[in-house]
Amino acid sequence: MQQIQILMVDDHPIILEGYQNVLMATKKPEQLLIIETANNCDEAITLMKRASRDRPYDLCFFDISLPPSSDGKVTSGEDLAILSRELLPQAKVIILTMFNESFRIHNILKEINPDGFLIKSDLTSSELAEAFQHILIDPPYYSSTVSNYLKKTVSSDIYLDDINRKILHLLSQGIKTRSLKEYIDLSMSAIEKRKKQLKLLFGVSDGKDETLLEEARDKGFL
CATH class of the missing domain: 3.40.50.2300 (Response regulator)
Known part of the structure; x- marks a missing residue:
């Protein structure tokens, strides 16, 4: 047994x-x-x-x-x-x-x-x-x-560190950019810099957060 x-x-x-x-x-x-x-x-x-x-x-x-x-x-x-x-x-x-x-x-x-x-x-x-x-x-x-x-995510060639994943997650929950520093221990300029990097990574040409979230969802990051 x-x-x-x-x-x-x-x-x-x-x-x-x-x-x-x-x-x-x-x-x-x-x-x-x-x-x-x-x-x-x-x-x-x-x-x-x-x-x-x-x-x-x-x-x-x-x-x-x-x-x-x-x-x-x-x-x-x-x-x-x-x-x-x-x-x-x-x-x-x-x-x-x-x-x-x-x-x-x-x-x-x-x-x-x-x-x-x-x-x-x-x-x-x-x-x-x-x-x-x-x-x-x-x-x-x-x-x-x-x-x-x-x-x-394995088939995607995009690598995101934990902070960038958290930024995407918070934006997808409706948190505004100006409020992100309440959740992430970074300055506002550092957060803005990371958002720019994310838009480059996901090929967002119109600069909109909504497009970034759509692309991140499509590639399995949200």
Whole structure:
């Protein structure tokens, strides 16, 4: 019998129940799944610390949007995933999230490099079951939105650093140029310079922010 220890973290109990039901219904006959769940960062931290001393988890599923820990140090599933890499280095990390903007996908891939990355709007029961079995044997597994993002950005010859990605993301959220310095630790002239570079990179000839955002979307950066 293959015993598989699993931690699932989501602040919606009904979603956790759904995930558990899918995995239990589709597991292989020789697999014994031991699933523990947490609804917030504090519960997850307690379970991970206990598992690191006792029987480590084989897989950890993290939702991104979670109530923060009571000390305020862990504020999301991203923070939990990074902590799990320290406490449970052998555990496979799976991110499940509603966030599907390229900026968020890029950051999660860069900061966490998860073994599984599933956008909830892509997910069906059969895909969750397939992802689970795939990640056990041959990670990583990415759902279609993540795969499409990677295909577009890999095939693009445009390289953007994190600050330029953030500028694009903020502009796409409707933040005006004059307000960008509230979110980015740069002078106004440095931000303007970067915007000019971005327009050159994306071949924007009319100088408009709207055209820049259209081009960035088209190439998978938004």
